[in-house]
Amino acid sequence: MKQLVTPVMESETRQRIIALLYSVPQGPTEIASMLGLSQPYISNHLAALKSHHLVKCHREGRKSVYELEDEARVAMMAALASFEHPRRHR
Secondary structure, three states: OHHHHHHHOOOHHHHHHHHHHHHOOEOHHHHHHHHOOOHHHHHHHHHHHHHOOOEEEEEEOOEEEEEEOHHHHHHHHHHHHHOOOOOOOO
């Protein structure tokens, strides 16, 4: 999976989308507004993330809402936990 995920995550826009979705599920319109980008542009990135099983989508009425896949959330937490904080020299 790492080989498939790496290319899709090289995009700064996709990284920013993942960061936004880490805290709360959102629709493409909200994401586009927060990032200052067009909704169709964001939708294309969300489709790529979804095809790599990094995000999932559900409907709330007529609105599509995206959130991180559970495995993606766990992988992000593990990656963040693996970073060591710099130690202060005394």
